[in-house]
Every structure is written in structure tokens, then in C-alpha cells.
Amino acid sequence: MAFVNSEHYRVNCEQCPLRRLEQFREFTAKELAFVSSFKSGELHSSAGASIMVEGARSAHLYTVLSGWGFRYKILEDGRRQILNYILPGDLVGLQGTLDGEMRHSVEALTAITLCVFDRDRIYELFSGYPSLGYDLTWIAAREESILDEHLLSIGRRSALERAAYLLAFLYMRADSTGAYTRQGTLTIPITQQHLADTLGLSIVHTNKTLRKLANSGLIRWLDRGCEVLDSTGLAKIAGWDPVSEGNRPFI
Amino acid sequence: MAFVNSEHYRVNCEQCPLRRLEQFREFTAKELAFVSSFKSGELHSSAGASIMVEGARSAHLYTVLSGWGFRYKILEDGRRQILNYILPGDLVGLQGTLDGEMRHSVEALTAITLCVFDRDRIYELFSGYPSLGYDLTWIAAREESILDEHLLSIGRRSALERAAYLLAFLYMRADSTGAYTRQGTLTIPITQQHLADTLGLSIVHTNKTLRKLANSGLIRWLDRGCEVLDSTGLAKIAGWDPVSEGNRPFI
DNA sequence: CGAAGGGTTGAGGTAGATCAACAAGGGTGG
DNA sequence: CCACCCTTGTTGATCTACCTCAACCCTTCG
Numbered sequence: 001m002a003f004v005n006s007e008h009y010r011v012n013c014e015q016c017p018l019r020r021l022e023q024f025r026e027f028t029a030k031e032l033a034f035v036s037s038f039k040s041g042e043l044h045s046s047a048g049a050s051i052m053v054e055g056a057r058s059a060h061l062y063t064v065l066s067g068w069g070f071r072y073k074i075l076e077d078g079r080r081q082i083l084n085y086i087l088p089g090d091l092v093g094l095q096g097t098l099d100g101e102m103r104h105s106v107e108a109l110t111a112i113t114l115c116v117f118d119r120d121r122i123y124e125l126f127s128g129y130p131s132l133g134y135d136l137t138w139i140a141a142r143e144e145s146i147l148d149e150h151l152l153s154i155g156r157r158s159a160l161e162r163a164a165y166l167l168a169f170l171y172m173r174a175d176s177t178g179a180y181t182r183q184g185t186l187t188i189p190i191t192q193q194h195l196a197d198t199l200g201l202s203i204v205h206t207n208k209t210l211r212k213l214a215n216s217g218l219i220r221w222l223d224r225g226c227e228v229l230d231s232t233g234l235a236k237i238a239g240w241d242p243v244s245e246g247n248r249p250f251i
Numbered sequence: 252m253a254f255v256n257s258e259h260y261r262v263n264c265e266q267c268p269l270r271r272l273e274q275f276r277e278f279t280a281k282e283l284a285f286v287s288s289f290k291s292g293e294l295h296s297s298a299g300a301s302i303m304v305e306g307a308r309s310a311h312l313y314t315v316l317s318g319w320g321f322r323y324k325i326l327e328d329g330r331r332q333i334l335n336y337i338l339p340g341d342l343v344g345l346q347g348t349l350d351g352e353m354r355h356s357v358e359a360l361t362a363i364t365l366c367v368f369d370r371d372r373i374y375e376l377f378s379g380y381p382s383l384g385y386d387l388t389w390i391a392a393r394e395e396s397i398l399d400e401h402l403l404s405i406g407r408r409s410a411l412e413r414a415a416y417l418l419a420f421l422y423m424r425a426d427s428t429g430a431y432t433r434q435g436t437l438t439i440p441i442t443q444q445h446l447a448d449t450l451g452l453s454i455v456h457t458n459k460t461l462r463k464l465a466n467s468g469l470i471r472w473l474d475r476g477c478e479v480l481d482s483t484g485l486a487k488i489a490g491w492d493p494v495s496e497g498n499r500p501f502i
Numbered sequence: 503c504g505a506a507g508g509g510t511t512g513a514g515g516t517a518g519a520t521c522a523a524c525a526a527g528g529g530t531g532g
Numbered sequence: 533c534c535a536c537c538c539t540t541g542t543t544g545a546t547c548t549a550c551c552t553c554a555a556c557c558c559t560t561c562g
Binding site: 071073075076077079080081083094095103104122123126127130131133134136137140141143144145147148149150151152154155156157197198199200239243 | 322324326327328330331332334345346354355373374377378381382384385387388391392394395396398399400401402403405406407408448449450451490494
Binding site: 192208211 | 507508509510511
């Protein structure tokens with residue numbers, strides 16, 4: 001893990017590869033100039049590295065530039081719940097805006113690059129660029145609605161339905177961002193332990209549930225990742241109706 | 252359920268009783284004047300009434316002035332998951348900001364009064380009152396962190412721990428808002444069915460779990476509500492460390 | 503080469519689901 | 533007034549989805 005400020009490694013916002021993706025909205029030149037100045041550096045972490053720790057104060061906000069990560073919480077005895085995954089374009093660290101004290105931890109799932117913003121300067125954003133302030137609220141509201149769906153899933157869906165939902169969800173997200181590919185096909189880079197901790201299941205039962213999905217030809221399990229073969233079929237099992245998201249904002 | 256615009260029923264923001272509560276931050280005169288003009292009316296609903304429906308578009312945002320309600324989602328076959336409860340000071344309807352299409356439903360738990368705001372005018376808020384825009388983001392981020400905690404609870408806590416957490420959580424929230432009182436003591440106005448649908452448990456098991464908590468002297472179950480006798484004890488069972496929230500914003 | 507992380511599978515146990523029956527209150531219609 | 537229904541809460545009996553325990557395999561890595 002290293003904090004890199006040198007121009008050599010730094011991606012200019014003007015040339016940000018994320019902006020070219022269909023899912024994101026266009027920026028005005030003025031907005032772009034501000035975001036560019038707002039960005040104070042880049043953080044490169046390797047797979048498994050800890051990016052934020054619950055209880056610690058963070059002076060920064062981050063946007064994922066490339067790679068995967070996840071947010072989680074743990075109980076005292078070590079039980080872990082993964083709350084959501086972070087992919088390119090996602091903002092992390094907004095949760096504790098007021099005092100900056102994190103209520104969850106964040107870990108890298110693959111090598112990951114984050115754009116770093118100073119929390120101190122966020123007020124400049126709201127006062128000078130109302131459209132970006134609006135976007136920020138929208139981003140938080142979107143995360144909220146994802147968490148709503150996860151809550152429904154864990155609370156009311158069976159193990160098979162839950163797993164199907166989660167994989168369809170992750171597939172959809174990965175597909176619309178840059179997509180993490182391995183040998184040309186889209187692979188979700190997680191272990192069964194991660195899935196278990198997201199689904200609220202034991203690892204053994206998770207394994208058996210995945211086997212059922214694999215036997216039905218819906219997914220293929222690889223070394224340390226999952227290939228989704230039929231996301232529509234998965235969504236159908238879960239009774240989930242994915243909402244397509246064109247034109248979403250990001251910072 | 253009735254839409255009331257007459258001056259007779261309307262609470263002026265300047266005299267809003269919520270502002271007097273300790274938990275909320277002070278407004279400047281300018282902010283107050285704007286919010287006051289932003290408020291377009293009041294909505295009065297009776298217990299059990301439907302306030303928002305998943306899939307429908309809503310032209311409004313609401314702030315709870317008095318009473319209780321809850322947000323929920325249902326699966327096709329009727330399984331219901333309650334996502335969170337809404338209490339005085341809470342904002343509802345932010346989730347679908349972009350297109351206004353609701354991804355969850357809202358129902359009144361008691362008689363409830365909501366301040367109505369036009370979604371159309373929200374951009375005025377961001378452009379003219381950055382501090383309020385900031386607040387809006389903060390409110391969304393706060394809801395997010397509550398959902399995180401719920402997710403941890405449903406995913407990883409046992410039935411007893413879950414129930415203990417939820418009741419401690421609701422007690423804390425009710426206590427810091429105006430608090431719904433019945434014969435002088437604070438009572439959480441829900442049925443066991445609501446609890447079951449929040450905890451992701453069956454109603455029978457919820458009943459047996461509540462009995463355990465009641466037998467330990469932590470709560471008392473009333474006609475159609477719950478009285479919390481020892482919120483610290485509940486939080487301890489759940490392994491939950493409540494974060495006190497002085498000075499939170501609201502619109 | 504051993505150790506550690508990831509995945510797999512079977513056997514047996516248990517938390518919580520489902521089914522069923524009943525009690526108590528409230529509301530409604532006759 | 534009673535007779536009826538509906539909602540809410542309660543409790544016991546039985547069932548099952550998922551958990552825990554316990555092997556074992558394979559690959560990677562120091």
C-alpha cells in the first residue's frame with residue numbers, strides 16, 4: 001500500500017477513463033476543473049489491504065478508480081458482515097461526514113486505485129458547485145437503496161435466492177463499470193468466505209448453495225472467483241428486478 | 252388521510268416544535284426562512300395508512316413532524332421486510348431523487364403528520380443554501396449507517412441479540428425525538444408482526460424471543476407496543492455500542 | 503518440504519420455521 | 533343485547549434449513 005502523489009502515477013480527471021463509460025453523466029468544464037483540483041492524490045492498495053478501519057477518523061473521501069473492495073462491520077467475537085462491494089466510480093467514506101469517524105471498515109479485494117479527496121474541502125464543493133452537492137446526495141441515496149435491497153435479501157430470501165440475487169447484482173455492477181476480466185470473461189473476484197459473510201450464511205452452506213447454482217448452469221466457480229453465465233436466470237430465481245442505471249453521477 | 256393546506260392546521264417552521272429538541276442543530280434565520288417557504292403543506296395520515304408505494308413516482312419529499320411510520324419492501328409472494336422506522340425529524344422519499352420512482356413503500360404506524368416539500372424545488376436548496384445541501388447529504392449518509400448496522404444485525408446476530416438490538420435502537424431514537432408516550436411512559440407502538448418483519452424472523456419465534464427478554468426484566472410487552480425497561484441491558488446483549496447523536500441536521 | 507488458504511463433502515445437531523389450536527379484546531351487524 | 537369476525541398474542545409439537553464439526557484435496561508460497 002502506498003500513497004502516491006507524483007505526476008507519474010496520477011490520472012488527470014480530464015482524462016479519467018471512468019468518464020467515458022456510458023453509465024456516468026457528463027460533467028461541465030467548470031465541474032471538471034473543480035473536481036480535478038479537489039483531487040489531492042491517489043492511493044494504491046494491494047489485494048487484502050485494509051483501506052479504512054471502523055472507529056478511526058479519516059481525513060479523506062475516496063472514489064474508486066480501478067479495482068474491487070468491500071465495506072464490512074464485525075462484532076466483538078469476530079462475526080463479520082460484508083455490507084456492500086465497491087467498484088470503479090463508487091465513493092467511499094461519506095458515511096461519517098460529520099465527525100469523520102468511520103462506522104465500518106473497508107478492505108481491498110483486488111489491487112485497487114483510489115482518488116483521494118480532502119474531507120476538509122467538501123464544503124467548497126457544496127458552496128461553489130451545487131450540482132455536485134446534489135450529486136453527492138444522490139450518490140448517498142443510491143447506496144441507501146442498494147442497502148435496502150440487501151436487507152430484504154438477507155431478511156427474507158432463502159439461501160439459494162440470496163446467493164442468486166447477490167451474484168446477479170455483482171455481475172450487473174461489474175458489467176456496467178469497467179468490468180474485471182480474467183482471460184476475456186467477466187469474473188467476480190471473491191472467495192466463498194466473502195460470499196458467506198455477505199449472505200449471512202456459513203461457509204459450508206454457501207459452498208453447497210453455489211454448487212446448486214453451478215449444477216444448474218447459472219454460474220461457474222473458478223479458482224477464487226465466480227463467473228456468471230446466466231444473470232437473468234439468477235435474477236429470476238431471486239425474484240429480483242434489476243433497475244438499470246444510465247447517467248448516474250460520480251465525483 | 253387528508254392533505255391539509257389551511258393555515259389553521261399548519262405548523263410554521265419558525266415555531267416548529269422539533270427545533271427545540273436538543274438533538275437538532277440550530278438554523279440561521281436565512282435557512283429557516285427558506286425551509287419555511289420550501290414547505291408546501293402538511294399531510295396527515297392515520298395509523299395503518301399507506302404513505303408511499305413502491306414503484307410509484309412521488310413528487311414530494313416529507314419530513315416527519317409527529318408520529319411513527321416505517322419503510323418496507325415486499326417480495327412477489329408477500330414476504331415483507333421492514334427496512335427502518337421513521338420518527339419526528341426524519342426525512343422520507345430521498346431515495347429516488349433522480350427519477351422520483353420509489354423503491355420501497357412507507358406506512359404509518361400511528362397517526363402521523365408530515366411536512367411536504369416539492370421535489371422540483373430541491374435544486375433551489377442546493378444552489379441557494381449550500382449548508383442545507385450539505386445537511387441533506389449528511390442525512391442520507393446517516394440513514395446509510397443505520398442500514399449498515401441493521402444489516403450486521405440480521406446477517407450475523409442471533410434472534411435474541413437481534414431483538415435486543417432493535418428494541419434498544421428504537422428506544423434510543425424515540426427517547427431523543429419527542430418520544431411517543433402512553434400513560435407517561437415511553438412506548439414503542441408496534442405489533443410483534445412488525446418486529447418479526449424487521450428482524451427477519453417468524454412471528455412465532457419473535458414471540459418466544461420477546462418472552463425471554465420480558466422474563467429477564469428488560470422489556471414489558473403491552474397491548475400493541477413495547478416498553479423498554481433497560482435499554483443498556485438490551486444493548487449489552489446485542490453487543491451494540493450506540494453512538495449518541497447531538498446536533499444532527501434536519502430539514 | 504511443511505504450512506496456510508481455499509474449496510469440497512458427509513454426518514449429526516440446533517435455531518428457528520411451520521402447523522395447529524386457543525384466548526382475549528374490539529368492531530360490526532343483526 | 534348477542535353472535536360473529538378479525539386482529540393480536542400465546543404456547544406446544546413437529547419439521548427442516550442451515551450450522552458445526554470433521555475430514556480431506558489442491559494449490560501456492562516461504
